[in-house]
Amino acid sequence: xxxxxxxxxxxxxxxxxxxxxxxxxxxxxxxxxxxxxxxxxxxxxxxxxxxxxxxxxxxxxxxxxxxxxxxxxxxxxxxxxxxxxxxxxxxxxxxxxxxxxxxxxxxxxxxxxxxxxxxxxxxxxxxxxxxxxxxxxxxxxxxxxxxxxxxxxxxxxxxxxxxxxxxxxxxxxxxxxxxxxxxxxxxxxxxxxxxxxxxxxxxxxxxxxxxxxxxxxxxxxxxxxxxxxxxxxxxxxxxxxxxxxxxxxxxxxxxxxxxxxxxxxxxxxxxxxxxxxxxxxxxxxxxxxxxxxxxxxxxxxxxxxxxxxxxxxxxxxxxxxxxxxxxxxxxxxxxxxxxxxxxxxxxxxxxxxxxxxxxxxxxxxxxxxxxxxxxxxxxxxxxxxxxxxxxxxxxxxxxxxxxxxxxxxxxxxxxxxxxxxxxxxxxxxxxxxxxxxxxxxxxxxxxxxxxxxxxxxxxxxxxxxxxxxxxxxxxxxxxxxxxxxxxxxxxxxxxxxxxxxxxxxxxxxxxxxxxxxxxxxxxxxxxxxxxxxxxxxxxxxxxxxxxxxxxxxxxxxxxxxxxxxxxxxxxxxxxx
Numbered sequence: 363x364x365x366x367x368x369x370x371x372x373x374x375x376x377x378x379x380x381x382x383x384x385x386x387x388x389x390x391x392x393x394x395x396x397x398x399x400x401x402x403x404x405x406x407x408x409x410x411x412x413x414x415x416x417x418x419x420x421x422x423x424x425x426x427x428x429x430x431x432x433x434x435x436x437x438x439x440x441x442x443x444x445x446x447x448x449x450x451x452x453x454x455x456x457x458x459x460x461x462x463x464x465x466x467x468x469x470x471x472x473x474x475x476x477x478x479x480x481x482x483x484x485x486x487x488x489x490x491x492x493x494x495x496x497x498x499x500x501x502x503x504x505x506x507x508x509x510x511x512x513x514x515x516x517x518x519x520x521x522x523x524x525x526x527x528x529x530x531x532x533x534x535x536x537x538x539x540x541x542x543x544x545x546x547x548x549x550x551x552x553x554x555x556x557x558x559x560x561x562x563x564x565x566x567x568x569x570x571x572x573x574x575x576x577x578x579x580x581x582x583x584x585x586x587x588x589x590x591x592x593x594x595x596x597x598x599x600x601x602x603x604x605x606x607x608x609x610x611x612x613x614x615x616x617x618x619x620x621x622x623x624x625x626x627x628x629x630x631x632x633x634x635x636x637x638x639x640x641x642x643x644x645x646x647x648x649x650x651x652x653x654x655x656x657x658x659x660x661x662x663x664x665x666x667x668x669x670x671x672x673x674x675x676x677x678x679x680x681x682x683x684x685x686x687x688x689x690x691x692x693x694x695x696x697x698x699x700x701x702x703x704x705x706x707x708x709x710x711x712x713x714x715x716x717x718x719x720x721x722x723x724x725x726x727x728x729x730x731x732x733x734x735x736x737x738x739x740x741x742x743x744x745x746x747x748x749x750x751x752x753x754x755x756x757x758x759x760x761x762x763x764x765x766x767x768x769x770x771x772x773x774x775x776x777x778x779x780x781x782x783x784x785x786x787x788x789x790x791x792x793x794x795x796x797x798x799x800x801x802x803x804x805x806x807x808x809x810x811x812x813x814x815x816x817x818x819x820x821x822x823x824x825x826x827x828x829x830x831x832x833x834x835x836x837x838x839x840x841x842x843x844x845x846x847x848x849x850x851x852x853x854x855x856x857x858x859x860x861x862x863x864x865x866x867x868x869x870x871x872x873x874x875x876x877x878x879x880x881x882x883x884x885x886x887x888x889x890x891x892x893x894x895x896x897x898x899x900x901x902x903x904x905x906x907x908x909x910x911x912x913x914x915x916x917x918x919x920x921x922x923x924x925x926x927x928x929x930x931x932x933x934x935x936x937x938x
Contacts, residue, residue, distance in 0.1 A: 390463070390470065398528040415619070420568075420570075422485060423452060433529050440535070448498055458517060462515050472505075472508070510535050510656050511654075539671075542671060544655040544672070546674045546932065548640075548675075551634070551680060553660075555636075558633050566578050591635065611858070612857075619863075666691035673701060682765070695903070696905060705913045707910050710769075724745040748764065749766045751876060758835075759837065771849070782812050786844045799923060813912040845895065848891050850891065851866045851869035893909050
């Protein structure tokens with residue numbers, strides 16, 4: 363198992379006390395270059411009623427000795443410098459290669475193993491719930507001065523036809539007192555990534571559970587690989603946004619599903635993950651000169667003290683799933699003088715973590731019937747919506763908005779021709795300084811920053827300005843800065859060849875969670891809403907939420923308004 367090119371003790375030469383100047387370092391070569399992951403051709407019938415949603419798919423090893431492959435996962439989701447990382451793998455190849463690099467604007471390879479002996483181990487049928495339990499393939503002690511960040515683990519093997527098989531995993535290196543270098547601590551929303559990870563048979567949305575093997579799993583293991591697309595994506599993978607907008611009479615399109623089916627990626631790749639959201643923010647921030655340290659939501663849950671050293675905490679993209687403890691940590695941090703910059707959306711579900719974070723629980727719509735804590739003295743930990751009539755902890759208490767008032771925008775039957783930017787209502791707020799934006803101006807529309815899932819509040823207008831409707835447990839300091847319409851149910855106008863995807867399932871499920879039953883009055887109350895950019899103070903600290911998953915597209919696609927607003931927020935929140 364030859365390892366190169368490291369000093370004695372396994373420390374890469376790049377991590378000596380005096381690192382090589384950038385000009386002297388070897389040029390980074392992406393392990394993802396070249397043709398990869400092309401299966402042998404096999405003809406099968408397609409029936410007239412077949413479509414991508416009639417046969418949902420999940421990722422699993424092929425386990426064919428004639429078709430080499432390799433899959434790897436790590437024994438934890440994050441580590442301190444100096445910790446030992448244990449890799450678990452299965453492979454039908456004789457040997458395979460591992461490469462690890464710190465991802466970002468300037469990727470750096472930190473570890474390579476040229477030839478690891480392939481050892482095959484079958485994947486348990488309940489791997490999604492109880493883990494893969496594959497044997498140890500490799501161990502590596504992290505350098506003691508390794509930077510905090512996101513580290514891709516790339517496992518590859520060659521196939522007889524010359525095409526390579528490539529699989530991606532990751533781990534995060536946490537900052538320590540010795541390695542901390544930033545004023546911004548970025549929390550990766552790994553609870554949401556886990557909820558969408560279908561590797562081995564299920565996630566929180568669909569799967570092989572139940573009598574008919576067609577139900578999602580309320581229990582998910584982190585001891586398994588990530589489904590394809592969460593860690594790495596090729597350029598051009600479609601986002602969840604109607605682009606181009608449909609013409610009159612066009613059938614609804616779900617381009618991300620079509621592309622995933624056509625290219626062998628997870629059917630939920632576009633909904634969550636480093637590759638789709640967080641990475642775009644990191645590239646922009648590093649290009650702008652902002653340094654970032656990183657932790658996972660698991661760290662937020664178990665290591666709340668990590669926040670104390672930072673004037674600013676940020677979370678990006680899609681952060682749908684949180685534990686009670688995570689929320690308590692954020693609220694204590696803000697009340698003590700911290701600043702939360704949240705450029706993400708869909709604050710909706712409570713989860714529980716078990717086994718030191720290696721297992722995630724969320725019963726969602728079935729929590730009142732299936733969750734063991736229902737009806738007990740721990741009913742506040744029910745893994746349902748935060749606005750659930752049993753949980754009663756409004757999401758706005760933590761982030762200023764919630765996922766129950768609007769949620770969907772700009773795709774499928776969710777206002778596909780709607781506004782894809784935000785309308786400004788309070789242009790004199792400090793977040794808009796230097797933008798030149800006026801009341802009623804729209805920013806980010808061309809870059810499609812308002813899309814997929816958003817957060818909002820019930821609101822009313824007075825004298826042309828929006829104000830939150832008072833709700834018990836919701837802070838009274840919330841100020842709505844900008845907003846756009848969103849919906850909770852997919853509109854379904856009839857047309858030639860029209861087929862819809864989500865339809866009204868989430869609408870009905872959330873109404874039952876929030877009110878206790880599905881009634882016409884409840885459905886009407888929660889069908890329409892908005893996504894909002896809000897600011898609030900809490901104790902000595904502040905929260906600024908730009909509540910749309912696609913905010914990062916304004917950064918990536920060069921919208922000067924979105925970029926200036928983001929800089930304003932980060933500059934103010936790191937100035938202390």
